Amino acid sequence: MTQGVILLAHGSGGKLSHDLVEQLFLRHFTSPALLNLDDSAILEIQNPSPEGDLCKSRISVPHASGGQNARLAFTTDSYVVSPLFFPGGDIGKLAVCGTVNDLSMSGARPLWLSAGFIIEEGLPLADLERVAASMAATAEQAGVQIVTGDTKVVDRGSADRLFINTAGVGLLRPGVEIGGDRARPGDAVLLSGTIGDHGMTIMTHREGLRFDSPLASDCAPLNGLVAVLLAAVPGMVHCLRDPTRGGLATTLNELAGRSRAGIAIDETAVPVSEAVRAACELLGLDPLYVANEGKLVAIVAPEAAEAALAALRAHEYGRQAAIVGQVTGTHLGRVVLRTALGARRVVDMLTGEQLPRIC
Amino acid sequence: MTQGVILLAHGSGGKLSHDLVEQLFLRHFTSPALLNLDDSAILEIQNPSPEGDLCKSRISVPHASGGQNARLAFTTDSYVVSPLFFPGGDIGKLAVCGTVNDLSMSGARPLWLSAGFIIEEGLPLADLERVAASMAATAEQAGVQIVTGDTKVVDRGSADRLFINTAGVGLLRPGVEIGGDRARPGDAVLLSGTIGDHGMTIMTHREGLRFDSPLASDCAPLNGLVAVLLAAVPGMVHCLRDPTRGGLATTLNELAGRSRAGIAIDETAVPVSEAVRAACELLGLDPLYVANEGKLVAIVAPEAAEAALAALRAHEYGRQAAIVGQVTGTHLGRVVLRTALGARRVVDMLTGEQLPRIC
Numbered sequence: 001m002t003q004g005v006i007l008l009a010h011g012s013g014g015k016l017s018h019d020l021v022e023q024l025f026l027r028h029f030t031s032p033a034l035l036n037l038d039d040s041a042i043l044e045i046q047n048p049s050p051e052g053d054l055c056k057s058r059i060s061v062p063h064a065s066g067g068q069n070a071r072l073a074f075t076t077d078s079y080v081v082s083p084l085f086f087p088g089g090d091i092g093k094l095a096v097c098g099t100v101n102d103l104s105m106s107g108a109r110p111l112w113l114s115a116g117f118i119i120e121e122g123l124p125l126a127d128l129e130r131v132a133a134s135m136a137a138t139a140e141q142a143g144v145q146i147v148t149g150d151t152k153v154v155d156r157g158s159a160d161r162l163f164i165n166t167a168g169v170g171l172l173r174p175g176v177e178i179g180g181d182r183a184r185p186g187d188a189v190l191l192s193g194t195i196g197d198h199g200m201t202i203m204t205h206r207e208g209l210r211f212d213s214p215l216a217s218d219c220a221p222l223n224g225l226v227a228v229l230l231a232a233v234p235g236m237v238h239c240l241r242d243p244t245r246g247g248l249a250t251t252l253n254e255l256a257g258r259s260r261a262g263i264a265i266d267e268t269a270v271p272v273s274e275a276v277r278a279a280c281e282l283l284g285l286d287p288l289y290v291a292n293e294g295k296l297v298a299i300v301a302p303e304a305a306e307a308a309l310a311a312l313r314a315h316e317y318g319r320q321a322a323i324v325g326q327v328t329g330t331h332l333g334r335v336v337l338r339t340a341l342g343a344r345r346v347v348d349m350l351t352g353e354q355l356p357r358i359c
Numbered sequence: 360m361t362q363g364v365i366l367l368a369h370g371s372g373g374k375l376s377h378d379l380v381e382q383l384f385l386r387h388f389t390s391p392a393l394l395n396l397d398d399s400a401i402l403e404i405q406n407p408s409p410e411g412d413l414c415k416s417r418i419s420v421p422h423a424s425g426g427q428n429a430r431l432a433f434t435t436d437s438y439v440v441s442p443l444f445f446p447g448g449d450i451g452k453l454a455v456c457g458t459v460n461d462l463s464m465s466g467a468r469p470l471w472l473s474a475g476f477i478i479e480e481g482l483p484l485a486d487l488e489r490v491a492a493s494m495a496a497t498a499e500q501a502g503v504q505i506v507t508g509d510t511k512v513v514d515r516g517s518a519d520r521l522f523i524n525t526a527g528v529g530l531l532r533p534g535v536e537i538g539g540d541r542a543r544p545g546d547a548v549l550l551s552g553t554i555g556d557h558g559m560t561i562m563t564h565r566e567g568l569r570f571d572s573p574l575a576s577d578c579a580p581l582n583g584l585v586a587v588l589l590a591a592v593p594g595m596v597h598c599l600r601d602p603t604r605g606g607l608a609t610t611l612n613e614l615a616g617r618s619r620a621g622i623a624i625d626e627t628a629v630p631v632s633e634a635v636r637a638a639c640e641l642l643g644l645d646p647l648y649v650a651n652e653g654k655l656v657a658i659v660a661p662e663a664a665e666a667a668l669a670a671l672r673a674h675e676y677g678r679q680a681a682i683v684g685q686v687t688g689t690h691l692g693r694v695v696l697r698t699a700l701g702a703r704r705v706v707d708m709l710t711g712e713q714l715p716r717i718c
Contacts, residue, residue, distance in 0.1 A: 006482040011512025020510060024488055028495040029474070033506040041506035043471055045429050045530060070404050070429060076473035076526055077509045080517075112402055114435035115388075116524045118477070121715075123365040129383055136387040147392040147400035150436045151379060153370025155715055158439075158519035163511075165475045167435055167526030171404060356480075356514050 007353075013245025013291070014350025037258070038180050039241065040075035040106040042172065071172035073108035075099060078165040082357045084127065086205045088198075088217030089293070091164055092131035094359060096138040096146075097221045097293060098244070099168040104226040105240040105296065107178040108170030113139065115149040116165040121156045131162065142221035144168070176230060182238040183259035185329035188305035190298040192225060192312050193218070193320040195248050196276040199290035202358050204279055215275045220294030225317045229298060232311030236304035241297045244359060246350040249288040251297055252335045253349045263335045265325035265347070288337075289350045291358045299327060366712070372604025372650070373709025396617070397539050398600065399434035399465040401531065430531035432467035434458060437524040441716045443486065445564045447556075447576030448652070450523055451490035453718060455497040455505075456580045456652060457603070458527040463585040464599040464655065466537040467529030472498065474508040475524040480515045490521065501580035503527070535589060541597040542618035544688035547664035549657040551584060551671050552577070552679040554607050555635040558649035561717050563638055574634045579653030584676045588657060591670030595663035600656045603718060605709040608647040610656055611694045612708045622694045624684035624706070647696075648709045650717045658686060 009016040026035065033041035079095045089097075096113065103110040115135065119128065139146050197218040204215055222242065230237055239259070243251035248270070256263045272280075272287045280287050294317060300308045305323055312318030328336075335347045368375040385394065392400035438454040448456075455472065462469040474494065478487065498505050556577040563574055581601065589596060598618070602610035607629070615622045631639075631646045639646050653676060659667045664682055671677030687695075694706045 004484050006478050006480055006484065006487065006512055008480050008512050008514060011478070011510060017510065021508075024484065025491055025508060025510075028488075028491040029498075029505045029508070030495075031504040031506045033471075033504065034508065041471070041473075043506065043528070045431075072404075072431075072528070074471055074473060074528055075507050076475045076524065078475040078477050078511045078524060080477060080511045080513050082517075112392075112400070112433055114400075114433060114526045116435045116437040116475075116526075118437050118439060118522055119365050119370070121365055121367050125363050125365065125383065128365065129387075132384055132387040136389075139388075145390040145392070146388045147390045147402065148434050149380075149384060149388070149393065151370060151376065151384075152437045152439045152522075153365055153367050153715065154439050154519065155367060157516070158441075158716075159522070160513065160517035163477055163518070163522070165435065165437060165524035165526075167473045167475075167524075169402070169431070169433055169528060356512065357517075 008356045009353040011356065012350055012353040014250050038106060039102040040073035040108060042106060043072045043074055044069050045072060073103050073106040073170040073172055075102040076165065076167040077102065078163060079359060080163050080357050081202065081359050082160060083205060084162055086217060087201055087215060089219035090131060090134050091162060092135035093138045094219055094293060095164040095166045096135050096142065097219050098359065099166040100142045100144055100221040100223055101242045103168045103170035104223040105242055107176035107230065108172045110142065110144045110168055110170040110223050112147045112169045113144055114167045115146050117151045118159055118163040119151065119153050120159040120161050121153055123161050138221060142223055173230065178237060178240050180239055180255055180258035183255055183261050183299045183327045184238065185261055185327050186302045187238055187299045187327040188302055188323050189263060189325040189327065190300060190308055190312065191270065191322055191324045192296045192318045194271040194273045194276065195292055195295060196272060196280060196287035196290035198293040199358055200276045200279045203283065203355050215279060218292055218294035220317050222294065222296055222317060225296065225312065225315045228311050228315050229308060233300060233304035233308045236301040237298055239299035243292050243295060243297055245291050247289040247291055249335065249347045250349045255299065256335050257333050260332050262328035262331040263325060264328050265335060265337050267337050267339045269322050269324045271320045271322055288347060289354060293359065367715045368712035370715065371709055371712040373609050397465060398461040399432035399467060401465060402431045402433055404429050404431060432462050432465040432529040432531055434461040435524060435526040436461065437522060438718060439522050439716050440561065440718050441519060442564060443521055445576060446560055446574060448578035449490060449493050450521060451493035452497045453578055453652060454523040454525045455494050455501065456578050457718065458525040459501045459503055459580040459582055460601045462527045462529035463582040464601055466535035466589065467531045469501065469503045469527055469529040469582050471506045471528045472503055473526045474505050476510045477518055477522040478510065478512050479518040479520050480512055482520050497580060501582055532589065537596060537599050539598055539614055539617035542614055542620050542658045542686045543597065544620055544686050545661045546597055546658045546686040547661055547682050548622060548684040548686065549659060549667055549671065550629065550681055550683045551655045551677045553630040553632045553635065554651055554654060555631060555639060555646035555649035557652040558717055559635045559638045562642065562714050574638060577651055577653035579676050581653065581655055581676060584655065584671065584674045587670050587674050588667060592659060592663035592667045595660040596657055598658035602651050602654060602656055604650050606648040606650055608694065608706045609708045614658065615694050616692045619691050621687035621690040622684060623687050624694060624696050626696050626698045628681050628683045630679045630681055644713065647706060648713060652718065
């Protein structure tokens, strides 16, 4: 791994990204919480004793009962999207939603965000102001607080206008146990709405293409949607993921791999808007690999599938939710798609890079 | 503030950085924890009740007693230093130390870090590997864990090799109350060692200058030093800061301003190495404004000054600690330097930008 150079595809969220994490970072960073490879690290803190010199702390045993100790979720993402402003959102809204969503997918209630800005010399202050206002509005909508921050400025040409990192801290709901390795044969696979909206918006906006139907990013904070889902079918949600970089196909492959199960998806059940379908056809792309920023995949116990679907559909961010497939005890670690024509094909992770700087 | 563009000096850590935070970010981000403007946000979590639907949480009342609830410290910094590798450290060591130190300055025990990488296409994998190994070694030395991460890749020319963001979570020691607004007239001002080492190392390394005495960054994790200090004089440490961007002068101005007190410093008491002094003279710089990455300023109750000094000096990162001045009830909000010649002059925050990308 120490030969060669970083390629754009290392940032795709697909196969090369996974290789980079597993073959480089995980050889050095060996925390049990990190090795879990979920969207957030889950950390347990023990109550400080008033007399104690130092608070004790430990990484929680995966899937241990919550007990009396608070369990924290902690996550981070950097945002390098280009353009900074696009239909349906901007880099600031994306930076808040992305981290809120990563926390939410662990079953945590997101509470606090940090914001780190790397700014290229010459960025108009009006642009920065617009981004900050958008972050504040999105944080308010999601019910989280931006509590700490940092600003660095680099010389012209050393960055492209503005990059934002957000990290987030949330509190796990008591008793909730969600993880990428918990899918079981028979479980239902739910998707909260149409796929490909964010990615196709960025691509067409950047390429200057125009389509009859307006495309807009689906960028949205999903903590409210997760809250109603978990309340509707308590204990029945096994996995939650937001299919961002690499799209639905890559996310399902991660879940199949982590759970050592198969996943079978019905292509006709996967919602895709007409505008996204048209844009994908024009550009020769498969919506299964296109990034989303306001959708979730939920894998739930079979007996809870209908109630989970009803809960998602009752929420503004889940109106077009659908049951798109199920977990199987065959073709372990693989995702199989039943196409509209009745054929079956294996759907891999994204390989290569579809488009850099999608988020 | 919405006219104009971002200048390099907005990232200096000095006056323009403060203006940007106060006139732009704080108009939008209004969390009480953020408004406090300490190095870390202090957050209080209440115990989850096993039956509760959601955990309650609130921002702690500043300086309220710790009570039974855990108090978290949360902070973030991005690192854009150039060059990536320099005598005494590298961007990875800096990224771990910087966030460990920000948590430590709140009186917290640092526990968990996130790491977000923004990588320019074409970065040699060997460089990334070297940085990851350095981060892992530094984290181990500091006793913290890197528990979550993210990697983004941007196209050639859209970033300069590698930027790293780290955010950190720590637990406040019970009963510890430290803040930038707690300096009181009569308090002693302690400095843990020589100033200017990091900044002058980067400047001379980047400019290709060579000096007889080798310069090396002081980059170090200070959580151990803070632990022995707090144990030696419990309840007596009022303020802790690490004088990074903007140097000692800017940090002292922040503390004087926040505490509405004066600070008087004795120039001859401030430790400066011969190598730094020579480099500063050559480049026409004042070491008071040069960045440090392994030093702290402690403001302590007068009766604890000698014990605090002894505790610092007994630690490997505080061998050259000194009492450099005191807090006064006059010239409120200002820092006054008594020079080697006996003159007195007001020392302002850094204005303008000394050198971009020092950290």
